[in-house]
Amino acid sequence: MCKKLIWVGVLFGIFLLSLYAGGSGETAKQGPSMAAKPEVWSEVVAAAQKEGKVVVYATTSRITLAAENFTKKTGIKADAHRLSEVELIERLNKEAASGITAADVVLIEDYPSMMETLVKPGYLVNYIPPSAREGVPKEYQTPLVFAFVNRIFGYNTEKYPKDPFQSIWDFTLPEWKGRVMIRDLVITGEHQNAFTELIRRSDELEKEYQRRFGKPLEKTEKNAGYEFMKRLVQNDIILMKSDTTIAESVGKRGQADPPVGFFYVFSKHRDIPKKNLALAYSPNIKPFIGYYYGMYLQLTGKAKNPNAAKVLADYLISPEGYKPWSDEMGFYSANTKVPPYPDDKPWSWWKEHLWTYDPTYAAEHRGEVLDAWIKYVQKK
Amino acid sequence: MNLPFLFRRARSRLNPESVLSFVFMLFLAYVVVLPLFVMVRETFIVHPMERFQIPGSKAGDYTLAHWLKVLTGELAWGAFYKPLINTLIVSSLISFLSLLIGGGLAWLVVRTDLPWKKLVSNLAIIPYIMPSWSLALAWITLFKNQRVGGSLGLFEYLTGISLPNWFSYGMFPIVITLSLHYFPFSFMLIGGALRNIDSQLEESAELLGANRQQILRKIVFPLVAPIIFSSFLLTFSRGIGTFGTPAFLGGPVRFYMLSTMLYANIVGQRPGLGYIITLVMILFGALVLYMDQRMLGERKSFVTISGKGGMSAPFHLGSARTVVTLSVLVFLFLVTVIPFFILAIESFMLFPGNYSLSNLSLHYWIGPASQTIGIGSSEAGILRNAAILKALWNSVQLGILVALICGIGGSLIGYTIVRTRGTWKCSLLDQLSFIPYLIPSIGFGAIFLALFAVPRGPIPSLYGTLTLLVLAASVKYLPYSTRAGKGAILQIGPELEEAAIMSGAPWVTRIGRIIFPLQKAAFFSGLLLPFISAMRELSLVVLLATPGTDLATTITVKFTDRGWYPYTNGIMVLIVLTILLITAVSRKLMKTDLAKGIGG
Numbered sequence: 019m020c021k022k023l024i025w026v027g028v029l030f031g032i033f034l035l036s037l038y039a040g041g042s043g044e045t046a047k048q049g050p051s052m053a054a055k056p057e058v059w060s061e062v063v064a065a066a067q068k069e070g071k072v073v074v075y076a077t078t079s080r081i082t083l084a085a086e087n088f089t090k091k092t093g094i095k096a097d098a099h100r101l102s103e104v105e106l107i108e109r110l111n112k113e114a115a116s117g118i119t120a121a122d123v124v125l126i127e128d129y130p131s132m133m134e135t136l137v138k139p140g141y142l143v144n145y146i147p148p149s150a151r152e153g154v155p156k157e158y159q160t161p162l163v164f165a166f167v168n169r170i171f172g173y174n175t176e177k178y179p180k181d182p183f184q185s186i187w188d189f190t191l192p193e194w195k196g197r198v199m200i201r202d203l204v205i206t207g208e209h210q211n212a213f214t215e216l217i218r219r220s221d222e223l224e225k226e227y228q229r230r231f232g233k234p235l236e237k238t239e240k241n242a243g244y245e246f247m248k249r250l251v252q253n254d255i256i257l258m259k260s261d262t263t264i265a266e267s268v269g270k271r272g273q274a275d276p277p278v279g280f281f282y283v284f285s286k287h288r289d290i291p292k293k294n295l296a297l298a299y300s301p302n303i304k305p306f307i308g309y310y311y312g313m314y315l316q317l318t319g320k321a322k323n324p325n326a327a328k329v330l331a332d333y334l335i336s337p338e339g340y341k342p343w344s345d346e347m348g349f350y351s352a353n354t355k356v357p358p359y360p361d362d363k364p365w366s367w368w369k370e371h372l373w374t375y376d377p378t379y380a381a382e383h384r385g386e387v388l389d390a391w392i393k394y395v396q397k398k
Numbered sequence: 399m400n401l402p403f404l405f406r407r408a409r410s411r412l413n414p415e416s417v418l419s420f421v422f423m424l425f426l427a428y429v430v431v432l433p434l435f436v437m438v439r440e441t442f443i444v445h446p447m448e449r450f451q452i453p454g455s456k457a458g459d460y461t462l463a464h465w466l467k468v469l470t471g472e473l474a475w476g477a478f479y480k481p482l483i484n485t486l487i488v489s490s491l492i493s494f495l496s497l498l499i500g501g502g503l504a505w506l507v508v509r510t511d512l513p514w515k516k517l518v519s520n521l522a523i524i525p526y527i528m529p530s531w532s533l534a535l536a537w538i539t540l541f542k543n544q545r546v547g548g549s550l551g552l553f554e555y556l557t558g559i560s561l562p563n564w565f566s567y568g569m570f571p572i573v574i575t576l577s578l579h580y581f582p583f584s585f586m587l588i589g590g591a592l593r594n595i596d597s598q599l600e601e602s603a604e605l606l607g608a609n610r611q612q613i614l615r616k617i618v619f620p621l622v623a624p625i626i627f628s629s630f631l632l633t634f635s636r637g638i639g640t641f642g643t644p645a646f647l648g649g650p651v652r653f654y655m656l657s658t659m660l661y662a663n664i665v666g667q668r669p670g671l672g673y674i675i676t677l678v679m680i681l682f683g684a685l686v687l688y689m690d691q692r693m694l695g696e697r698k699s700f701v702t703i704s705g706k707g708g709m710s711a712p713f714h715l716g717s718a719r720t721v722v723t724l725s726v727l728v729f730l731f732l733v734t735v736i737p738f739f740i741l742a743i744e745s746f747m748l749f750p751g752n753y754s755l756s757n758l759s760l761h762y763w764i765g766p767a768s769q770t771i772g773i774g775s776s777e778a779g780i781l782r783n784a785a786i787l788k789a790l791w792n793s794v795q796l797g798i799l800v801a802l803i804c805g806i807g808g809s810l811i812g813y814t815i816v817r818t819r820g821t822w823k824c825s826l827l828d829q830l831s832f833i834p835y836l837i838p839s840i841g842f843g844a845i846f847l848a849l850f851a852v853p854r855g856p857i858p859s860l861y862g863t864l865t866l867l868v869l870a871a872s873v874k875y876l877p878y879s880t881r882a883g884k885g886a887i888l889q890i891g892p893e894l895e896e897a898a899i900m901s902g903a904p905w906v907t908r909i910g911r912i913i914f915p916l917q918k919a920a921f922f923s924g925l926l927l928p929f930i931s932a933m934r935e936l937s938l939v940v941l942l943a944t945p946g947t948d949l950a951t952t953i954t955v956k957f958t959d960r961g962w963y964p965y966t967n968g969i970m971v972l973i974v975l976t977i978l979l980i981t982a983v984s985r986k987l988m989k990t991d992l993a994k995g996i997g998g
Contacts, residue, residue, distance in 0.1 A: 395652050
């Protein structure tokens, strides 16, 4: 009897502990408002030199080069770490929940997740450095856009010397059955965001169907957006894990029946000469030739090196700091002072032809989109 | 209640076993039970991104919506039940197949006159040493078909035959590759059990007139049956939790398992749903454990005081000997050397998919960082790459530390379990120490982070330290060493210790002069398995490793993400070689036998 009581007591104690453990819901407190205080830039730089180092997390691999350049220029040691979109959000979430701030600056994707889980609780804060105030249009300052990234539709030019596509609905036709490749929505938040736009603007999709086929769309789902998703998936879609593999698979020469790529990152085209790929994107698809999303620059609320963080932010936004990214396509600086990559269309052109997503709508609806995707994807 | 009486009673209960069991239970309760409670609690809470799908809620509210969504409603089939069924089918098939292969090999090695037993035993362990997804990668390299385009799979390149989708992707290759990965487990367990059967039992039966068949059926098989069930069930619960292989091979044909769904909810920022799936996985694992304990509990005694029974005469393979030997060697060659070779060769190919001899290069091993050579990754060759070498060193450190902690901890816990056998302390400790095994690695890492990443009382924050990784890995692999310790101690009759007690030897002396020397080999073997597991672990550490504490396995993920497979493959080759080297060294130095490490 005594024994049993002791055990009940121990278990109850553990239960109580568990209420206190595992994140009490209290996340990092609001950091000092970065943009409010009028700052003297020279003081910031001086303080940064004193701090001597800065840690940056980014989803782009070129950050390592940029960090090296920064260190060479300023003497402040920049420690760069590259993480995938999912990993970065997860890592920051976990650090936030545990009350740790390991990074000072982040270059982050997946805006809805970022807003909901990191910015709202104050773990990340927005900061507009001098170079951004001068060069970045007001609409892209809050949150601060580091660059835009586009995802397009690609095909093999050896097999198809001319663009075989004219409409997004083409991907649901029998002639492309089992040949369309896309990264699984299940493993990437940005795709989930993008598809919410198809739901939001489903009227335009419906109109496009009418235009393409000359008859109205017969819907089995609640709107044209979901109808499109369903048909796309059930046209025997091929789910892949990586955009790099998609680009390679589509573009490899010597294939009798190459697949086509749906929504893969345009910057993969930089590998075309190296890997000898026969790859091109389709500029003709209506009503959009792909989507774009923002890569945002944020500071951490409780950065260990806040001044160095500001200096690094200023550097990265400036044309000089942006250099590692300016010699390839698929990355478009929000800073109008940065010269565009010559072998690519300018951002103004892309912006007109691509869709993006509404952050609030995306946050609210991506769960629904993910659920629908999982439902359509399951084979009966 | 009389105070002096209580005090005296407590003193008399204060033997080493009680103290140890109490300490261990407290520790295990903190690292195991606490996380479970936290997980259960989280499944009833609304998280920031989840609130949009639960009308009228805000973050932090309590809700039943997650449970309702997973278990009921029109989405439940696709998001939960179908993947669950797939998972159960795949795990069962894997367990059966690996039992067949592993058990068959074990019988051939232990009970027949198969030649080259040492070679066979060594080769048979290798598939477990290689990371589980290396076999999947090898499969894709060999059997990729045109569905995913790109360069031709090697099979199609050589023969021109295009393979059907069900062969290249989905359930078929998942089952095959995972069975081939886990069969060494069954091999070691069943081999150990067969080895320990006391020959006197069989010899008495022979004297009484039983023939070979009857002996096999009525004596050998019943003695080994519990271990057969045990290895089936252990493989089964491993199968439930694996993520890499099913994701890799299942995607192209839309074959989902529970582990993929778990990942999907993590990515979708829906931890409430994710933890429910984790709990379901743990539940099935616990069911497995329960059945396993029922089976093993029926065994009466395993005591063989001298440590080993003699072995009865081996079964003669006779005319089938050559055929069998050849088949075994060819099979092992196919499943160990070939996958390894495929991985290795990719790291020597300058441009992927180009199988010509002129494309061979040492660039990815010893070349300089370059944006123009090969895939132009700006990364130095593996053997020159500071980050990679440091990561490898971190892995080795992790492996050694984990091995020591598990070895010592596991043996002590095993000792405690056996010596308190029959009491409630024993079964509780047994179950507690086994639970980490049941929690899928992907969930275990997240929990550990929550527990130890912040300072709690006297324990400082362990975030970003190797200590956190060591702790997580040790708790996770403790069950292996506990089983080994348990099995080893079970073989030593209590009479030996009792004699020592009567002679006045204190506990430390008993351990040092009797227990340890008798089971030295088993103890060191119980070190090797955690070492290997820690070195090839990925899903457990992926959340816990920070950029400063990168391990060899986590660093490969960075290369895989960017499609730079030569580096990934090369690093995996290095990992495997390192493990093999250390295994070989330990065998020579300590005369260990990996088979003893599982406590069969």
